[in-house]
Amino acid sequence: MNVRRILPVAVVGVLALVAVEPAAAQSSINDELITDLNTTLLYAAIPIAIIVEAILIYAVVKFKNNDDPKPTRENRRLEITWTITTAVVLLFVGLASYQVLAVEEVGTPIDSEDRIEPAVSEDLEGAVGPYEDETNAVEVEVEAYTYAWESHYDEGAVTARNEIRIPANRPVYLHIYSSFWLHMLHVPELGLKQSAFVGEYNTIKTEAYETGSYQFYCTQYCGAGHSQMNGEFIVMEPEAYDEWLSEQRAQE
Ligand SMILES: [Cu+2]
Secondary structure, eight states, X not given: OOHHHHHHHHHHXXXXXXXXXXXXXXXXXXXXXXXXXXXXXXXXXXXXXXHXXXXXXXXXXXXXXXXXXXXXXXXXXXXXXXXXXHHHHHHHHHHHHHHHHTSTTTSOOOOOTTBOOOOOSSOOBOXXXXXXXXXXXXXXXXXXXXXXXXXXXXXXXXXXXXXXXXXXXXXXXXXXXXXXXXXXXXXXXXXXXXXXXXXXXXXEEXXXXXXXXXXXXXXXXXXXXXXXXXXEEEEEOHHHHHHHHHHHHHHO
């Protein structure tokens, strides 16, 4: 067996894997960014893994009956090659990751002059409002306490328990905080995760593509009632959301 025979097999294996990859529908921009990065890194990792394994198997087979092994002497060309190759791989991983981490839906929205004041009900720092040109943006306050969640809409005019509702296809800012020690909001299917601190808002941004009901829960162990800290994250049609909100407003 030699490298010339192993390499074509490796290449065909990678291509086959790429071909059978199903085109998954993404539920939110956050989920899309994270899944795409994962796929990109996987496609870089698979050929590297196959090449390394192929060289290993080749060496095992070729040198298995060597009764008089000689130590490898200094090989400058080989050392330069693997140093540069590793640097290129790490640079690729770093750049690909940075491009996603720098996006505010995965990183954190940062306050700037072209944003409006956040619509929040508590007198706390840290909340970041939508951009001036995001006229259809929605802001929801998410409050964690021991042991449940409350979502507040319209600066506290409407409140719901263990349920968070947002419209699809509109920018959404979730201002998360805790009224009693540390908790963490996690909506796995939408790629959302952020700590709920006491005395400070943490804003995360999303835009959901698929209407439906997703589970959310506390992912920071917080005490005896931790397992009850879950609820429904509901993505609604924009018109249905507006209707629901005005109905709630009329009731309260
Ligand atoms: Cu918890």
